[in-house]
Amino acid sequence: MPTSMREIAKMAGVSVATVSRVINGSPLVTEETSARIRSIIQDLHFVPNNSAIYLKHGKSQIYSAIIPDLNNPFFMELVKIFEGLLVENHRELLIANTDFRSSRTQDSIRRMILRRVDGVAFLSSELETGSIEALVRNRIPVVTTDHYRTAPGTSDIVVDFAGGMAQIVQHLKELGHTHLGFIGGTEGLATSRVRRDSFLTAAMQAGLTSRKGWIVSGNFKVDGGDAGMRSIFSGTQHPTAVVTANNLTAIGALRAARDLGLHVPQDVSIAGCDDIELADIVHPPLTTLRISRRQYAGMLFDALQYGEQDITRTGKVFNLPVNIVVRQSTGPAPRPRS
Amino acid sequence: MPTSMREIAKMAGVSVATVSRVINGSPLVTEETSARIRSIIQDLHFVPNNSAIYLKHGKSQIYSAIIPDLNNPFFMELVKIFEGLLVENHRELLIANTDFRSSRTQDSIRRMILRRVDGVAFLSSELETGSIEALVRNRIPVVTTDHYRTAPGTSDIVVDFAGGMAQIVQHLKELGHTHLGFIGGTEGLATSRVRRDSFLTAAMQAGLTSRKGWIVSGNFKVDGGDAGMRSIFSGTQHPTAVVTANNLTAIGALRAARDLGLHVPQDVSIAGCDDIELADIVHPPLTTLRISRRQYAGMLFDALQYGEQDITRTGKVFNLPVNIVVRQSTGPAPRPRS
DNA sequence: CTGAAAGCGCTAACAA
DNA sequence: TTGTTAGCGCTTTCAG
Numbered sequence: 145m146p147t148s149m150r151e152i153a154k155m156a157g158v159s160v161a162t163v164s165r166v167i168n169g170s171p172l173v174t175e176e177t178s179a180r181i182r183s184i185i186q187d188l189h190f191v192p193n194n195s196a197i198y199l200k201h202g203k204s205q206i207y208s209a210i211i212p213d214l215n216n217p218f219f220m221e222l223v224k225i226f227e228g229l230l231v232e233n234h235r236e237l238l239i240a241n242t243d244f245r246s247s248r249t250q251d252s253i254r255r256m257i258l259r260r261v262d263g264v265a266f267l268s269s270e271l272e273t274g275s276i277e278a279l280v281r282n283r284i285p286v287v288t289t290d291h292y293r294t295a296p297g298t299s300d301i302v303v304d305f306a307g308g309m310a311q312i313v314q315h316l317k318e319l320g321h322t323h324l325g326f327i328g329g330t331e332g333l334a335t336s337r338v339r340r341d342s343f344l345t346a347a348m349q350a351g352l353t354s355r356k357g358w359i360v361s362g363n364f365k366v367d368g369g370d371a372g373m374r375s376i377f378s379g380t381q382h383p384t385a386v387v388t389a390n391n392l393t394a395i396g397a398l399r400a401a402r403d404l405g406l407h408v409p410q411d412v413s414i415a416g417c418d419d420i421e422l423a424d425i426v427h428p429p430l431t432t433l434r435i436s437r438r439q440y441a442g443m444l445f446d447a448l449q450y451g452e453q454d455i456t457r458t459g460k461v462f463n464l465p466v467n468i469v470v471r472q473s474t475g476p477a478p479r480p481r482s
Numbered sequence: 483m484p485t486s487m488r489e490i491a492k493m494a495g496v497s498v499a500t501v502s503r504v505i506n507g508s509p510l511v512t513e514e515t516s517a518r519i520r521s522i523i524q525d526l527h528f529v530p531n532n533s534a535i536y537l538k539h540g541k542s543q544i545y546s547a548i549i550p551d552l553n554n555p556f557f558m559e560l561v562k563i564f565e566g567l568l569v570e571n572h573r574e575l576l577i578a579n580t581d582f583r584s585s586r587t588q589d590s591i592r593r594m595i596l597r598r599v600d601g602v603a604f605l606s607s608e609l610e611t612g613s614i615e616a617l618v619r620n621r622i623p624v625v626t627t628d629h630y631r632t633a634p635g636t637s638d639i640v641v642d643f644a645g646g647m648a649q650i651v652q653h654l655k656e657l658g659h660t661h662l663g664f665i666g667g668t669e670g671l672a673t674s675r676v677r678r679d680s681f682l683t684a685a686m687q688a689g690l691t692s693r694k695g696w697i698v699s700g701n702f703k704v705d706g707g708d709a710g711m712r713s714i715f716s717g718t719q720h721p722t723a724v725v726t727a728n729n730l731t732a733i734g735a736l737r738a739a740r741d742l743g744l745h746v747p748q749d750v751s752i753a754g755c756d757d758i759e760l761a762d763i764v765h766p767p768l769t770t771l772r773i774s775r776r777q778y779a780g781m782l783f784d785a786l787q788y789g790e791q792d793i794t795r796t797g798k799v800f801n802l803p804v805n806i807v808v809r810q811s812t813g814p815a816p817r818p819r820s
Numbered sequence: 821c822t823g824a825a826a827g828c829g830c831t832a833a834c835a836a
Numbered sequence: 837t838t839g840t841t842a843g844c845g846c847t848t849t850c851a852g
Contacts, residue, residue: 148844148845148846149845149846150845150846158822158823159822159823159824160823160845160846160847161822161823161824161825161847161848162821162822162823163846164846164847164848165821165822165847167846168847172821172822173821173822174821174822177821177822189616189619189620191592191595191596191620192596192845192846193537193598193844193845193846194596194597194598195533195536195537195542195598195844195845195846196537196828196844196845196846196847197845197846197847198533198828198846199531199533199534199537199827199828199829199830199844199845199846200827200828200845200846200847200848201828201847202828204533206576214558214559214561214562214565215555215558215559215562215759217553217555217558220552220553220555220558221552221553223552223577224552224553224579227552227577227578227579228579231578231589231593236576236593236597237576237577238544238574238575238576239561239565239575239577240565240569241562241565241566251569254529255569255574257529258529258530258532259532259574260531260532260533278527281527282527282529366763395763399763399765402765421553422760425704425733425737425764426763426764426765427737427740427764427765486828486829486830487829487830488829488830496838496839497838497839497840498829498830498831498839499831499832499838499839499840499841500837500838500839502830502831502832503831503837503838505830506831510837510838511837511838512837512838515837515838530829530830531828531829531830533828533829533830534828534829534830534831534844535829535830535831536830536844537828537829537830537844537845537846538829538830538831538832538843538844539831539844540844
């Protein structure tokens with residue numbers, strides 16, 4: 145049995161209360177007794193039981209992140225930074241991967257309530273509002289991403305895709321592109337719709353054209369980007385630049401382009417979203433929208449803290465800016481071939 | 483305040499014990515009372531407090547993984563599978579990223595003891611034995627990787643680099659390569675030494691040659707692979723094939739090769755270790771050693787379970803096989819140019 | 821400055 | 837079949 149405070153109290157010939165005071169640095173203990181107790185704690189490698197402490201205060205000091213796809217480097221970089229931030233703030237991170245499956249999301253939520261975590265960060269938008277209510281009812285604050293709604297105890301982080309897509313389109317326009325394609329995210333997700341609409345709006349405002357067969361859906365993964373690219377290039381007319389909903393999609397598009405004998409960026413330019421470290425590992429390095437993971441993680445934390453202070457208060461909306469990073473997957477538009 | 487069993491007991495006009503029985507599916511409750519209680523639980527969305535349960539029987543049902551580099555896709559894939567496995571087995575996963583820093587490892591260990599996790603999986607070998615003892619002393623089982631030692635409560639997973647390197651070297655030999663280079667892991671880590679020694683032994687046994695300047699250290703990251711490759715090719719004589727300590731290193735080597743104007747695999751073959759999904763995203767797709775993440779995760783779990791059963795029992799050694807996956811980064815040896 | 825005691829939410833004897 | 841009760845390890849009044 146791991147040692148308990150009682151045992152060390154007995155050894156020191158004091159009460160558990162005194163031991164507790166020493167551990168918590170209370171000033172009302174003689175330096176002498178304090179020193180004696182501390183040395184015993186050292187000898188026994190005693191570490192207090194956190195669950196008992198929690199049971200006392202009703203806080204677990206654990207936050208949880210519910211993630212759609214841990215294989216996506218963007219999420220893992222985010223998780224890494226978020227974890228670091230939590231540790232700095234004396235909290236722990238519990239992770240739950242949902243594999244894009246709603247059933248696993250539901251299950252994760254239940255587990256988080258069971259664990260009495262102090263907050264839940266959803267890194268995906270694909271969730272029914274009902275699930276969130278169950279958390280808030282249990283006084284667990286929530287922060288969502290691109291959910292486009294707030295509620296008591298529930299904040300939302302909104303990624304500025306409108307601004308980002310405008311930057312990408314502008315960049316492509318300056319390179320002389322006029323015909324653009326777009327490989328979106330998974331059909332049916334709010335975030336997919338916003339990314340696509342942002343792209344379409346930006347293209348329209350820039351006076352660039354696209355057409356039906358050039359706007360396809362993907363799945364936020366490499367194979368979806370690959371398939372999307374092949375679909376776009378299956379017709380007789382092709383765009384000179386393709387924008388994708390995220391970087392994994394762009395990587396797939398890049399691979400398909402190579403297989404189709406297209407040179408990037410000479411024959412076709414490709415631009416992604418969600419900069420990831422790997423973006424400058426693939427060849428050619430990807431032009432992409434960069435979302436600061438640090439800023440994102442900071443917002444997640446702030447939002448959860450805000451909710452913790454008063455769970456009945458309606459959450460805040462955090463705006464997450466994005467910036468284009470130009471690398472080598474975009475270049476001057478080729479002569480139109482059609 | 484989240485509802486407690488007492489309140490729902492009061493509402494149902496029964497004792498907390500009965501409520502507890504219903505929740506735990508005890509057969510000794512009238513179907514009638516049981517139904518009434520269940521319906522109240524439903525209405526109030528009551529979820530029992532796990533910390534109290536833990537406090538009762540001394541298990542947190544949480545395992546933790548201590549990871550050197552969450553940015554390494556290999557670890558992330560492993561974490562994802564491990565998390566899935568734990569959830570299936572009614573446990574949760576707490577993660578701690580150490581960024582290869584010993585101080586962060588120490589800190590993580592302390593936190594895990596504080597949390598009274600039921601087991602700790604070290605995904606890196608870089609740790610002092612002392613740290614592990616602190617865990618075992620607190621009755622927390624441990625599993626290490628490539629630590630090459632076991633102790634009470636401490637199992638070890640040994641990756642079969644010897645066999646893997648032999649496969650790689652054999653493959654290169656069949657392609658006609660005779661002069662090999664090697665970019666290792668971080669200087670000073672046991673796992674780096676083993677990978678390098680395995681390579682050297684395999685090369686020697688195959689009768690292939692290497693030389694001092696062709697055996698360099700890296701850091702298990704992309705930049706280390708890049709630097710290592712440049713170092714190897716800075717001399718006047720060059721190997722025709724380079725083996726790396728992991729895939730991130732191989733990706734860096736690939737990038738350096740491209741910058742140096744070397745074609746892969748025409749001018750130089752490159753082979754990695756630790757297959758990761760991204761291995762077939764880079765171009766050319768990497769020839770590499772595949773370590774089954776599923777098998778690895780299963781071993782971690784089994785080892786921890788084994789330790790939980792009897793913490794005083796000396797841990798087991800698990801052997802993790804690896805297999806070469808031939809892709810396109812290796813090819814026939816070019817004519818020797820020296 | 822220190823101790824006694826209550827209680828956080830739950831489980832598991834032991835009684836009834 | 838159900839209730840009573842004693843803790844699990846800790847914090848925190850309230851008394852000394």
